[in-house]
Amino acid sequence: xxxxxxxxxxxxxxxxxxxxxxxxxxxxxxxxxxxxxxxxxxxxxxxxxxxxxxxxxxxxxxxxxxxxxxxxxxxxxxxxxxxxxxxxxxxxxxxxxxxxxxxxxxxxxxxxxxxxxxxxxxxxxxxxxxxxxxxxxxxxxxxxxxxxxxxxxxxxxxxxxxxxxxxxxxxxxxxxxxxxxxxxxxxxxxxxxxxxxxxxxxxxxxxxxxxxxxxxxxxxxxxxxxxxxxxxxxxxxxxxxxxxxxxxxxxxxxxxxxxxxxxxxxxxxxxxxxxxxxxxxxxxxxxxxxxxxxxxxxxxxxxxxxxxxxxxxxxxxxxxxxxxxxxxxxxxxxxxxxxxx
Ligand SMILES: NC(=O)c1ccc[n+]([C@@H]2O[C@H](COP(=O)([O-])OP(=O)(O)OC[C@H]3O[C@@H](n4cnc5c(N)ncnc54)[C@H](O)[C@@H]3O)[C@@H](O)[C@H]2O)c1
Ligand SMILES: O=C(O)C[C@H](O)C(=O)O
Numbered sequence: 001x002x003x004x005x006x007x008x009x010x011x012x013x014x015x016x017x018x019x020x021x022x023x024x025x026x027x028x029x030x031x032x033x034x035x036x037x038x039x040x041x042x043x044x045x046x047x048x049x050x051x052x053x054x055x056x057x058x059x060x061x062x063x064x065x066x067x068x069x070x071x072x073x074x075x076x077x078x079x080x081x082x083x084x085x086x087x088x089x090x091x092x093x094x095x096x097x098x099x100x101x102x103x104x105x106x107x108x109x110x111x112x113x114x115x116x117x118x119x120x121x122x123x124x125x126x127x128x129x130x131x132x133x134x135x136x137x138x139x140x141x142x143x144x145x146x147x148x149x150x151x152x153x154x155x156x157x158x159x160x161x162x163x164x165x166x167x168x169x170x171x172x173x174x175x176x177x178x179x180x181x182x183x184x185x186x187x188x189x190x191x192x193x194x195x196x197x198x199x200x201x202x203x204x205x206x207x208x209x210x211x212x213x214x215x216x217x218x219x220x221x222x223x224x225x226x227x228x229x230x231x232x233x234x235x236x237x238x239x240x241x242x243x244x245x246x247x248x249x250x251x252x253x254x255x256x257x258x259x260x261x262x263x264x265x266x267x268x269x270x271x272x273x274x275x276x277x278x279x280x281x282x283x284x285x286x287x288x289x290x291x292x293x294x295x296x297x298x299x300x301x302x303x304x305x306x307x308x309x310x311x312x313x314x315x316x317x318x319x320x321x322x323x324x325x326x327x328x329x330x331x332x333x334x335x336x337x338x339x340x341x
Pocket of ligand 2: 241250
């Protein structure tokens with residue numbers, strides 16, 4: 001399917017996947033998926049298994065991983081798949097992992113905010129982060145579990161408690177970029193695989209800040225359309241939650257986005273230069289101590305934070321408006337670890 005594409009692609013979601021499905025790379029790359037039996041975990045594991053960039057795929061969950069692993073292991077691609085189930089097998093699932101992707105935890109139902117997931121998901125992420133800090137402290141940790149604005153500070157505090165360096169912990173916001181690219185492409189009649197919109201801030205409501213002024217290719221919208229587009233990107237997760245009507249939140253598009261982020265990580269680990277992804281990390285770019293901006297990825301994680309770039313007045317206002325909520329979510333995550341771990 002991908003071999004038919006011959007024209008050069010610019011940096012965007014689809015070209016990341018094309019590269020990763022078509023590049024032959026001999027480096028051994030061990031990836032662990034925590035929450036691998038879930039709505040995101042299964043299609044994400046399928047995309048990872050389908051990539052020659054992955055040589056070992058470790059699937060951990062509290063249920064069903066033997067079946068998921070047996071199923072995926074029959075696909076004739078290089079990755080060796082192993083399933084691990086339950087806390088007794090948690091440490092083994094992480095041994096030697098270089099990239100760990102974490103979609104473990106409960107999803108939203110209609111009427112809930114991402115923060116409503118905090119009480120359940122905080123301890124799930126904290127326990128998985130503790131296992132990562134103890135077993136694979138140098139691995140790249142890619143956190144999908146919501147609320148991302150709090151779960152990333154949680155993982156970071158756990159690493160500090162264990163005495164591990166939290167520098168390689170990333171909150172995965174790639175789905176916001178994927179959505180922004182698609183929605184802009186639809187509005188402007190562009191090929192969605194050639195659009196790239198940085199989305200900065202966090203991953204909830206008003207903290208999701210698409211930078212349409214920095215779009216590639218350049219696009220312009222009248223103020224009312226720009227506001228509506230921005231709000232659609234901010235509310236896109238809720239759009240899916242409503243459409244699924246109680247059956248969960250985005251899973252397939254998140255698997256696509258999570259695979260894109262993991263492949264970018266692996267390409268950077270393999271020494272490829274110029275790999276850029278937005279991610280929610282510890283940051284001094286704004287007053288919020290965690291903030292997503294475009295990052296140049298390298299073999300040790302973030303090689304360079306590209307910062308905010310030039311913002312329009314509208315975008316500067318969105319950044320200002322997001323800081324208080326981000327600070328609150330960060331504080332909540334940090335307090336959870338201080339009081340419970
Ligand atoms: N960052 C994003 O952009 C983004 C996008 C979509 C969903 N999410 C979040 O991802 C999470 C997962 O969503 P989903 O739709 O896959 O949910 P799901 O319920 O379908 O799957 C979650 C999986 O996690 C497993 N799990 C629960 N506790 C665990 C533990 N302690 N260790 C390992 N695995 C455990 C469950 O058994 C289940 O298989 C949710 O928190 C959701 O809000 C984030
Ligand atoms: O909206 C959700 O709860 C899931 C996820 O964060 C999303 O943006 O789709």
